[in-house]
Amino acid sequence: MSEKKIRDVVRPNVVDGIEEYDNPLPPWWVWLFNLSIVFAFVYLIWYHVLDKPGLDEELALDRQELAQKASLQKSAMMSGDGLDTIVKDPKRVEEGQGIYVANCAPCHGPSGEGTVGPNLTDKFWIHGGTPDQVLSTITDGVPAKGMIAWGPILGPQKIESVLAYVLSLKDSNPPNAKAPEGDAY
Secondary structure: OOOOOOOOEEEEEEEEEOOOOEOOOOOHHHHHHHHHHHHHHHHHHHHHHHHOOOHHHHHHHHHHHHHHHHHHHHHHOHHHHHHHHHHHHHHHHHHHHHHHHHHHHHHOOOOOOOOOOOOOOOOOOOOOOOOHHHHHHHHHOHHOOOOOOOHHHHOOOHHHHHHHHHHHOOOOOOOOOOOOOOOEO
């Protein structure tokens, strides 16, 4: 038999002729164990004694904050001054025209006169003619009528540009315009 290590100490209990050594645990394991106990106490105090928000509450707060920012941004854009700025900005209207021609013209016509989709140049609107309602229609689409939701595809900046272009089409009277549909706005 080989010589035993000095650290090996035989425990006094022997079961079925099997001897058991009493070796110390590795230092890294002892440190990890002690740190986990310290972490448990800190966790207990932080979340249960001080009542700090947990992950679910933090996620809910973050989502609420994001929704507030989005609604503030939307309301700022849709205020009279914000809308006037967008509609009067020739770059935004030009950008919107390019996006409109690429995505909307097959249904609404190249000049907004309406083909499969409704006429966008008159004062009659099926799903509402206020800037908020038009924005909502472009963003969310009208699946029942075959219009897809463009919001996830184009994003807010391009949607605003398309909105600026569509609002600039009002009273443009293109040739072969489709008959009025919806309510007057």
